[in-house]
Amino acid sequence: MDSIFFYRNPDGAVSGNGPLAGLNIAIQPNISKAGWPVDAGSRALANFTALEDATVVDRLSRSGAFLCGSTKTSEFGFGLAGSRAGEAVKQKIADTELVLDMTGEARLAAAAAGVCGFKPSYGLVSHFGLIDLIFSMEACGVLSSSIQNTREILKAVAGPDEKDFSLPNESVPDFTAPPIDPTKTAIGVPAEAQNDLTDAQRKKFRLSIEELSQAGFAVREASFPEWPLFLTVHKIVGAVEASSATGRYDSVRYGKRAPGAKNWNEMYLASRGAAFGTLLKSFLFQGAFFQFQRYAAYEDACRIRARLVADMKKRTGDVDFLALPVSGGAPDPNPATLDETYRQFACTAFANVTGQPALVLPPASEGMTPLQFTGPRLSDARLLSLGEHLLKLREGGK
Numbered sequence: 001m002d003s004i005f006f007y008r009n010p011d012g013a014v015s016g017n018g019p020l021a022g023l024n025i026a027i028q029p030n031i032s033k034a035g036w037p038v039d040a041g042s043r044a045l046a047n048f049t050a051l052e053d054a055t056v057v058d059r060l061s062r063s064g065a066f067l068c069g070s071t072k073t074s075e076f077g078f079g080l081a082g083s084r085a086g087e088a089v090k091q092k093i094a095d096t097e098l099v100l101d102m103t104g105e106a107r108l109a110a111a112a113a114g115v116c117g118f119k120p121s122y123g124l125v126s127h128f129g130l131i132d133l134i135f136s137m138e139a140c141g142v143l144s145s146s147i148q149n150t151r152e153i154l155k156a157v158a159g160p161d162e163k164d165f166s167l168p169n170e171s172v173p174d175f176t177a178p179p180i181d182p183t184k185t186a187i188g189v190p191a192e193a194q195n196d197l198t199d200a201q202r203k204k205f206r207l208s209i210e211e212l213s214q215a216g217f218a219v220r221e222a223s224f225p226e227w228p229l230f231l232t233v234h235k236i237v238g239a240v241e242a243s244s245a246t247g248r249y250d251s252v253r254y255g256k257r258a259p260g261a262k263n264w265n266e267m268y269l270a271s272r273g274a275a276f277g278t279l280l281k282s283f284l285f286q287g288a289f290f291q292f293q294r295y296a297a298y299e300d301a302c303r304i305r306a307r308l309v310a311d312m313k314k315r316t317g318d319v320d321f322l323a324l325p326v327s328g329g330a331p332d333p334n335p336a337t338l339d340e341t342y343r344q345f346a347c348t349a350f351a352n353v354t355g356q357p358a359l360v361l362p363p364a365s366e367g368m369t370p371l372q373f374t375g376p377r378l379s380d381a382r383l384l385s386l387g388e389h390l391l392k393l394r395e396g397g398k
Helices: 055-061 107-114 147-157 199-214 228-248 264-275 278-292 295-318 338-344 349-354 380-394
Strands: 005-008 022-026 067-072 096-101 115-117 139-145 184-188 218-222 321-324 359-360 369-374
Touching: 055 067, 067 228, 067 369, 096 107, 096 147, 096 264, 107 115, 107 139, 107 359, 115 147, 115 380, 139 147, 139 199, 147 380, 184 295, 199 218, 199 380, 228 278, 228 295, 228 338, 228 349, 278 338, 295 321, 369 380
Parallel strands: 022 067, 022 096, 184 218, 184 321
Antiparallel strands: 005 067, 096 139, 115 139, 115 359, 321 369, 359 369
């Protein structure tokens, strides 16, 4: 089997009509494409075939894009263990790839592949047809070497959807690229987001930040004392949502039924036990614990989340953008535990908690590190313009 792809489109590339004509797009098997296998990387959905297109897939196809296949994903897209996200774009097999970003997966995959990764604001893109795990924190991320491609994809897929009643009743932002004037643009650098960096990573990060100063941006340190709480909130709220979301995989509605059960309860327990991998089970057990044993802690986490959202809104109001590392410390590329998995996302989970957009750019040179930028919720167009401006400067433009 293809080492990158879980499934390849058997149809040859077809030149469609529309603004995305000629664009070759990969998805992952937790995004439904009618007639394609969508197992979400889990035994719980082995041999399941999508019955209809996800809204994002339908809108991409209507805009002329060609879907070349689905790449291998981690179980239900949580973490990056076993995922090949980003490699199709890196190897130029696909122009763009859609990857669910629930903890920072799309952004870390982009950083590893040396391409641009964008997580849009929560509520911009329909969830219909996505195999969700952490509904209130997920967004359909876009990986591409071209920010213009990302912008055109957002134009095509964003907006109201009568099949997704969870979308807020908001006007769709204008994705036209607004100009960026560095002399009138302030970028804050949260000190607390750098706490887990190694000395070598901190040196590379500072060199990357110097690129912004040299480009004329007003760069200043920002403080976010409650930064560690983003990960804590994600661990609790995300786990509870995941535990609830996977309740459907009981071998009655979905999933393979374990043999030998003498009654319904045995069947349920045996089938659920066989359906999930060890890492995801740990996450689900954690969610069930807070859901049924420590519900007060879950309520506290929800209140803290609201406070963090308000605090982030205030701090992003003081500057135009924030610049942060993408990852910190020395995370294991193949994490075996939940703590090791979360350690990978110490610098990215904040945007999933708050719902704000986030953009990752590859490093300008070998001695630098990928940079992550964010702004207020629904500032997606301006954030993409910042990325385009910086990439153009690297190419010698002004």
